[in-house]
Amino acid sequence: MKICPKCNAQNGNTAPVCKHCGANLNETPDVEISSEPEEKTPYNLNLSILFLALSFAVSTIKMLFKDAETEVVFPAAYFICVGLGIVFLILGLFCMRGLLKAKPVPGKGIFVIMMAIVVITLLIFDITMITDYI
Ligand SMILES: [Zn+2]
Structure with missing residues (x-):
């Protein structure tokens, strides 16, 4: 059984996508980028x-x-x-x-x-x- 990383719905082991929300179950779940890359103003x-x-x-x-x-x-x-x-x-x-x-x-x-x-x-x-x- 696969647990959807997005909605936690239970899916069959072979299901390529979540039947509930359509999220891809084969790829590793997207890691949320917690902090945006800091915008650094250049200086010299x-x-x-x-x-x-x-x-x-x-x-x-x-x-x-x-x-x-x-x-x-x-x-x-x-x-x-x-x-x-x-x-x-x-x-x-x-x-x-x-x-x-x-x-x-x-x-x-x-x-x-x-x-x-x-x-x-x-x-x-x-x-x-x-x-x-x-
Ligand atoms: Zn889902």
């Missing part, structure tokens, strides 16, 4: 570090376009550096998306998050400086 910490470092670099370079009294000497070059800094920051953040979903967060990931916070703080400071000129 090395690229994140690269972009955040570039963002930091242009933030530093823009200081060349200021004089000692924090007057912007070459506004165009200064603003371009800030703009590039923002672009690199966005690219860096894009490459680290999904990092917070990663469990556990790798040690390098914590470093990247801290790096991002520093770069964001610098850029917020830059942007408030720019608004003084507008």
Whole structure:
């Protein structure tokens, strides 16, 4: 006697399918997939570090376009550096998306998050400086 894995109905030994619900009795019962495969958002910490470092670099370079009294000497070059800094920051953040979903967060990931916070703080400071000129 075969017991239907789906409805527990009793079927004859030779029955290929359950007479009650039609389930296939010859195949091993479908194993219910209890947890869906985790959707992992990819992240690339090395690229994140690269972009955040570039963002930091242009933030530093823009200081060349200021004089000692924090007057912007070459506004165009200064603003371009800030703009590039923002672009690199966005690219860096894009490459680290999904990092917070990663469990556990790798040690390098914590470093990247801290790096991002520093770069964001610098850029917020830059942007408030720019608004003084507008
Ligand atoms: Zn059945």
